[in-house]
Amino acid sequence: MASFINSSLILLLHLSKQHDAFLAFYDCCSLRASLRGSCTGNVSSQGTWLEIFGSHLRFLCLQNPVAFDMVKSTSKNLISETNAFQGAFVAPDDGFEKYQRGVSPTIPFQLVDDSAGSFPPDDQGIVKTGDNDVFFGVADTENPQNSGPVDATWKFDISSGGTVPLLLCIDMAAMGDFETSNDEFSWSYVIDAGSISTVFQSTVDESSSLTYTMENGALVSLNDPMLVNGEILTNDFHTFCTNLAGSGSELELKLEATTNGGDEAFAFKNIKIIGQCSTCSENNPCPPDQVILEQQFYFTHCDKFKFVQCSQWGSCYEMPCAPGTEWSQEVLTCVRSN
Ligand SMILES: [Ca+2]
Ligand SMILES: [Ca+2]
Ligand SMILES: [Ca+2]
Ligand SMILES: [Ca+2]
Numbered sequence: 001m002a003s004f005i006n007s008s009l010i011l012l013l014h015l016s017k018q019h020d021a022f023l024a025f026y027d028c029c030s031l032r033a034s035l036r037g038s039c040t041g042n043v044s045s046q047g048t049w050l051e052i053f054g055s056h057l058r059f060l061c062l063q064n065p066v067a068f069d070m071v072k073s074t075s076k077n078l079i080s081e082t083n084a085f086q087g088a089f090v091a092p093d094d095g096f097e098k099y100q101r102g103v104s105p106t107i108p109f110q111l112v113d114d115s116a117g118s119f120p121p122d123d124q125g126i127v128k129t130g131d132n133d134v135f136f137g138v139a140d141t142e143n144p145q146n147s148g149p150v151d152a153t154w155k156f157d158i159s160s161g162g163t164v165p166l167l168l169c170i171d172m173a174a175m176g177d178f179e180t181s182n183d184e185f186s187w188s189y190v191i192d193a194g195s196i197s198t199v200f201q202s203t204v205d206e207s208s209s210l211t212y213t214m215e216n217g218a219l220v221s222l223n224d225p226m227l228v229n230g231e232i233l234t235n236d237f238h239t240f241c242t243n244l245a246g247s248g249s250e251l252e253l254k255l256e257a258t259t260n261g262g263d264e265a266f267a268f269k270n271i272k273i274i275g276q277c278s279t280c281s282e283n284n285p286c287p288p289d290q291v292i293l294e295q296q297f298y299f300t301h302c303d304k305f306k307f308v309q310c311s312q313w314g315s316c317y318e319m320p321c322a323p324g325t326e327w328s329q330e331v332l333t334c335v336r337s338n
Contacts (some may be wrong), residue, residue, distance in 0.1 A: 008337055009036060018070070021234075028061065033083050033163075035322065043250035048309075052232050058316060060114060063085065064303055065272045065273060065274050065275070066156075066158050066160050066161040066166060066271065066273045066274065066275045067156035067157060067158055067251070067272075067273040068270070068271060069081075069154055069156075069271045070098070070133070070134050070135060070136065070268070070269040070270060070271055071270050071271075072133055073100065073133045073134040075240075077157040077158070077160070078154065078155070078156055078157075078190075079155040079156060079157055080154075080155045080251065081153070081155075082152065082153045082155075083096070083152035083153075083154070084150075085141070085146065085150045085152070086098075087096065088144055088145055088146065088147060089138075089140075089145050089146065090143075090144065091143060091144075092106040092108065093108045093109060093139060093140060093262055094108065094113075094139060094140045094141065094143040094145075095107070095108045095112065095137055095138070095139050095140075095141075096137075096138050096139075096141050096152070096257065097136070097152075097293075098134050098135070098136050098137075099111065099127075099134070099136075099137045099228065099319045100132060100133070100134045100135075101127065101130075101131060101132045101136060102132050103132075103174060104199065107137065108137060108139035108140070108244050108265060109122075109124065109125070110124050110125065110139045110140075110176065110262070110263065110264065110265035110266045111125060111135075111137040111139055111267055112125045112126070112127050113125030113126060113127060113128050113129065113214055113215045113235065115129075115131060115214040115216035115218060116128070116129045116214075116215035117129030117130070117215075118215045120216060120250065122214065123214060123218065123220045124176070124196075124220070124263060124265075125175065125214070125235065126173045126174070126175055126235045126236075126237075126266075127253050127267065128215045128269045131305050132268065133187050134269065135267050135268065135269040136152070136255070136267060136268045136269065137260055137265065137266075138185065138257045138265060138266050139259065139264075139265040140259060140260060140261060140262055140265075141167045141257060141258055141259050141260070142182065142258065142259070142260035143317070148161040149256050149257065149258045150256070150258065151254055151255060151256040151257070151259055152254070152255050153252055153253065153254045153255075154252070154253045154254075154271065155209055155250060155251070155252045155253075156250070156251045156252075156253070156273055157249065157250060158191070158247065158248060158249065158251045159249040159250075159271055160275070160301070161192065161211070161273065161275040161277070162247060162275060162277045162301075162302025162303060163247050163275060163302065163303060163304045164247060164275070164276055164277045164300055164301075164302065165244055165245060165246055165247055165271065165277060166243075166244045166246075166247055166251075166273050166274065166276065166306050167241055167242070167243055167244065167273070167274040168189065168199060168242055168243075168244050168253075168271075168272070168273055168274075168329060169198065169239055169240065169241040169242075169270070169271075169274060169277055170239070170240055170268055170269075170270065170271050170272075171237040171238065171239050171240075171268065171269050171270040171271045172200075172228055172233055172237065172238065172240055172267070172268055173233055173234065173235055173236060173237045173238070173266065173267050173268075173269070174202075174225070174226040174234070174235070174264075174265070174266035175212050175220075175222070175235035175264070175265065175266075175274050176222060176226070176232070176261070176263050176264020176265055176266075177202060177222045177223050177224050177261075177264060178184055178204040178224045178225065178259075178264050179206070179207055179260070179261070180203070180204045180228045181262065182258060182260040182261070183202075183204055183226065183258070183259045183264060184203075184204075184255050184257065184258055184259070185200075185202045185228075185256065185257035185258075185259075185266060186200060186201045186202065186254065186255075186257075187199055187200040187253065187254070187255055188253075188254050188256070189248050189251055189252065189253045189254070190251075190254075191244070191245075191246065191247065191248040191250070191251050191252075192248040192250055194245075194246065194247060194248070194308065196254075197244075197245060198223075198231055199242045199244070200228050200240060200242065201228070201229060202226055202227065202228050202233075202266075203226070203227050203228075203230075203234075204224050204225070204226055204227070205224065205225055205227060206223075206224045208224075208225065209221055209222060209225070210221045210222060210225035210232060210234070211223070211251055212235045213235070213236075214235075225260065226264075226266060228240060229242075233266065234236070235285075237269060237270070239270065243276075244273075247308065248293065251273060253271065255268070276300055276303035277299075277300045278299050278300065278301065278302065278308050279301060279308065279318060279319055280308065280317070282314035283300070284316050285299040285308060285310065285316075286299075286310035286311070286314045286315065286316040295308060297309075297311070297312070298311045298329075298332050299329070300327060300329045301318060301319075301327060304326045304327055305325075305326050305327070306318055306319060306320050306321060306327065307318075307319050307321065307323050307334070307338075309329040321334035322334060324336060324337055325337060325338070
């Protein structure tokens, strides 16, 4: 058991050194299973995450993302979606919209990997055979019906996230021989009447190549892979997370993209806005196993002027900071408010 935990910690500390903004995910349920011999309670992998503050690392098993979309084809606290390009393109291989295997009448062939299913020679695709969850696909948006960037927006109710900054996570994948000149995407957000921030920006590495693995095991090497925030994307979905700058009541998320060519595509799913806070009634952070594991007893309360204190036996207390101070999880005490 000890080696199991140690190897995980070493891996994560390694990741944290390399990628400041990258927060690695870990399945708290399997961690608990290794400690106790079984998964207990209603731990959900949807909300599992790890937080890294320099060399200080802690586990949190948050069970309730504040809001999400395209998580096993479902959404939570999604107020509205806007996509003027849904169904706007004539050719079946051009698209900028949500797709779902078994439901969508057509899906661009660049987006689906049929090598283990209906088309064994398939050498281009992301979404595997049997993956019938909704995803957002982008393929050849420069076409007879469109020239220039396309965009879609999601508006979420984030009011249950409290007054502490939120975490945004999106699963991303890409496959193709891309070009810097015409293949690009970005994700930006705005909270309430705040300013717009771009949090994920793609680039193309025109000096390298990447070998992709199709679902049937075939290897496909292509020039010029796509990266996001400096990390290479593959034709398997990977989760990318970033801290948002604040909190509020509404978050508008915008995907802007342009791509030209029939042999490249990218896709997204599992958009999650995750609260980084607890109360004793919501996301109680004090189960006994977790406290033992972390040797940590203080957690971020959803009201930044409070903190959550756990006893070593797992009891939960909501404690106020002194007037004029607010909680800092980095130094584990209340500090002077800004
Ligand atoms: Ca395909
Ligand atoms: Ca190229
Ligand atoms: Ca291109
Ligand atoms: Ca085109």
